[in-house]
Amino acid sequence: MSAEEERRQEIPGRRRGLFSSWLLILGIVVAVLVYAFAWQITEIDLEKLVTGAPDMVHIVKQLLQPDLLTRDKEYQLAYGDFRVPCGTAFPQQPAASESEPYMVLSHLCGEPGEPLGVEGFNFRPNTKGILRWIPPVGTKRSLKRIDTDSEGHFALGIAVPDVPASEELQEIEVELKWDVGLPYPSETTRIVLSKMVQTIMLALMATTVGVFVAVPLSFLAARNLMSKYRSTMIVYFLIRGVFNIVRSIEPYIWAIIFAVWVGIGPFAGVLALGMHSIAALGKLYSEQVESIDPGPIEAIQATGANALQTVIYAVVPQIVPPYIAFTIYRWDINVRMSTVIGFVGGGGIGFILIQWVNLLRYKQAGVAVWAIVIVVWTMDVVSSWVREKVV
Amino acid sequence: MLEIQNLTKIYDGGTVALRNVSMKVEDGEFLVIIGLSGSGKSTLLRCINRLIEPTEGRIIIDGVDVTELSGEELRKTRRRIGMIFQQFNLVRRSSVLTNVLSGRLGYVSPWRSAVGRFPKKDMEKALGALRQVGILDQAYKRADELSGGQQQRVGIARALMQDPTLILADEPVASLDPATSHSILRYLEELNREKGVTVLCSLHFLSLARAYATRMIALKDGEVVFEGSPAEIDDARFKEIYGEDAIQVEIR
Numbered sequence: 001m002s003a004e005e006e007r008r009q010e011i012p013g014r015r016r017g018l019f020s021s022w023l024l025i026l027g028i029v030v031a032v033l034v035y036a037f038a039w040q041i042t043e044i045d046l047e048k049l050v051t052g053a054p055d056m057v058h059i060v061k062q063l064l065q066p067d068l069l070t071r072d073k074e075y076q077l078a079y080g081d082f083r084v085p086c087g088t089a090f091p092q093q094p095a096a097s098e099s100e101p102y103m104v105l106s107h108l109c110g111e112p113g114e115p116l117g118v119e120g121f122n123f124r125p126n127t128k129g130i131l132r133w134i135p136p137v138g139t140k141r142s143l144k145r146i147d148t149d150s151e152g153h154f155a156l157g158i159a160v161p162d163v164p165a166s167e168e169l170q171e172i173e174v175e176l177k178w179d180v181g182l183p184y185p186s187e188t189t190r191i192v193l194s195k196m197v198q199t200i201m202l203a204l205m206a207t208t209v210g211v212f213v214a215v216p217l218s219f220l221a222a223r224n225l226m227s228k229y230r231s232t233m234i235v236y237f238l239i240r241g242v243f244n245i246v247r248s249i250e251p252y253i254w255a256i257i258f259a260v261w262v263g264i265g266p267f268a269g270v271l272a273l274g275m276h277s278i279a280a281l282g283k284l285y286s287e288q289v290e291s292i293d294p295g296p297i298e299a300i301q302a303t304g305a306n307a308l309q310t311v312i313y314a315v316v317p318q319i320v321p322p323y324i325a326f327t328i329y330r331w332d333i334n335v336r337m338s339t340v341i342g343f344v345g346g347g348g349i350g351f352i353l354i355q356w357v358n359l360l361r362y363k364q365a366g367v368a369v370w371a372i373v374i375v376v377w378t379m380d381v382v383s384s385w386v387r388e389k390v391v
Numbered sequence: 392m393l394e395i396q397n398l399t400k401i402y403d404g405g406t407v408a409l410r411n412v413s414m415k416v417e418d419g420e421f422l423v424i425i426g427l428s429g430s431g432k433s434t435l436l437r438c439i440n441r442l443i444e445p446t447e448g449r450i451i452i453d454g455v456d457v458t459e460l461s462g463e464e465l466r467k468t469r470r471r472i473g474m475i476f477q478q479f480n481l482v483r484r485s486s487v488l489t490n491v492l493s494g495r496l497g498y499v500s501p502w503r504s505a506v507g508r509f510p511k512k513d514m515e516k517a518l519g520a521l522r523q524v525g526i527l528d529q530a531y532k533r534a535d536e537l538s539g540g541q542q543q544r545v546g547i548a549r550a551l552m553q554d555p556t557l558i559l560a561d562e563p564v565a566s567l568d569p570a571t572s573h574s575i576l577r578y579l580e581e582l583n584r585e586k587g588v589t590v591l592c593s594l595h596f597l598s599l600a601r602a603y604a605t606r607m608i609a610l611k612d613g614e615v616v617f618e619g620s621p622a623e624i625d626d627a628r629f630k631e632i633y634g635e636d637a638i639q640v641e642i643r
Contacts, residue, residue, distance in 0.1 A: 295480035299546075302440055303553055304470030304497020312505055313493045317482045 062362030066370055070186035071179035076124055078102055081169040083109035084160060091169050097122065103174055112162045120174055123152040129176035133161050136168035146174060188364045191352060192371045198266055199348035203334035205270045210277025211327055218285030225289065246279035251337055252344050259345030266347030273334050273341060284326045292318050325387040332383040339372045392418055393557065398448035400434050408434040410613040416591065421583045423604035424593040427633060431613040432593035436559045440472045441465060470497025473550025477562035479542040483535035487545050490534050491517040494552030520548035524578060540571035547578050560592040576603050597624065
């Protein structure tokens with residue numbers, strides 16, 4: 001055994017090296033187990049990404065065709081009677097007319113599943129419509145789409161639907177529907193606009209609440225102003241602590257709390273975002289006060305200025321531009337948050353959006369989504385522009 | 392005349408910044424205070440206008456004991472003492488003109504100035520002061536857009552607004568390059584010679600001190616270790632003030 005090898009054997013770290021490699025293997029095993037468990041408990045199923053895709057595509061398509069504009073509709077209706085099953089009495093064939101639309105049925109009674117020919121005359125040319133079956137009891141069923149030709153005629157074949165046999169007559173309805181007049185904003189658009197205004201105003205009120213409470217508190221939460229006495233230091237720690245606690249609670253939680261307190265609606269949203277803004281702005285403001293340059297204060301005092309003049313000429317110019325910048329930035333954030341605070345009862349556009357989503361009315365939801373995108377983007381651009389100008 | 396008697400300043404932490412300093416400054420003098428960093432120069436200047444409260448001693452300006460003053464009287468005394476700082480101490484986000492006008496705060500009505508209104512006479516005076524220091528064309532720029540030398544000129548213009556009888560200059564050129572340093576000190580010299588303003592100026596460089604001082608004082612560890620004319624500082628004196636290892640660096 002050479003001297004070199006001997007020395008190496010004496011190094012106690014070698015044993016520990018072996019030990020640490022065991023630790024490493026153990027660590028890897030534990031990590032694998034943890035990830036396997038996590039994979040299972042979070043129900044990760046990559047297959048669903050593929051199987052669910054068609055639904056997603058459907059929703060996205062709807063979202064991309066928002067119900068923005070609408071046009072007035074006009075309708076044309078015609079009816080025919082049918083009997084299931086055939087009995088002694090026959091219904092009448094609808095009356096033919098020179099000018100009024102009417103339909104002709106290939107026969108007037110039959111069993112469910114039997115083919116039935118329907119022909120229409122004198123309808124509005126080149127128009128889309130729908131053929132419905134109205135049983136004497138139960139709900140209407142839409143059976144087939146209709147396209148009239150240039151003469152206002154259509155002919156199609158249906159199967160008698162699976163309706164219960166009845167003495168009473170079944171009714172066949174043909175409805176054509178077309179747009180007239182100029183497009184105008186839809187009901188959805190009007191709702192979204194008014195809710196968007198509510199959302200922006202909600203953000204404005206929340207920011208205002210935040211500013212009015214945070215500005216005075218920010219001075220009490222600035223270490224450089226409060227470090228002189230023990231009593232003021234207690235106030236400093238108290239306010240800082242409250243800021244940190246309030247800030248660590250998400251606005252959504254606050255919205256739930258206030259929705260219980262003052263009821264679902266924009267007021268709960270104002271309080272929730274206001275609460276969060278107080279803490280967030282308070283912290284930013286107080287940090288600004290802390291980073292104030294004492295030089296100008298000294299210089300202004302040296303000119304013989306009194307305390308008020310010193311504050312106005314040396315302190316205010318140093319803190320007002322950043323205060324304005326932070327406030328606008330906060331409003332920007334609040335607008336963004338208020339669009340979704342409605343999900344949890346905070347009013348505004350989020351409230352109506354989540355309702356539409358739950359009702360599967362994606363075309364309406366699309367309008368809300370687009371409105372949110374436009375407003376948030378605009379606020380972002382404007383706020384960054386103003387902040388650049390101010391600071 | 393400014394008279395300092397047995398001035399001592401001990402900071403809260405126990406640091407002794409000034410130890411029993413006494414001196415007299417005649418009207419119209421250009422007194423340069425030299426000494427190492429931490430020798431007490433800044434503290435001495437700030438005690439004179441009470442930006443720093445002296446622990447002991449008296450400061451008498453034209454027969455008035457400044458250490459006894461408070462409130463309105465203190466502000467009335469301060470407004471005749473201009474002050475110039477190493478870091479200029481301008482309000483960076485305010486305009487040059489506003490910075491200069493703030494030199495007038497001790498004179499104008501607090502309520503008018505609170506809303507940013509100065510008498511027309513003061514506006515003209517401010518523009519005149521800016522013309523005097525050669526940066527009238529910068530009046531409406533933000534203070535932090537100016538170069539170091541220009542900012543210090545704003546500082547001088549602000550001091551001029553006070554119609555000072557005494558100017559305290561705390562390392563006014565320590566943040567500037569040599570050429571700019573000379574131009575700034577020349578403004579102070581001009582004020583001193585032509586308007587008879589007494590100047591108390593602390594400087595790092597002996598060569599600058601020699602060029603402008605009518606008299607010099609050297610501080611070391613809060614005590615006056617030299618008092619006399621610039622010519623009297625020879626190599627031995629220099630080592631006494633700055634320590635054995637110091638080497639003279641010249642600024643021409």
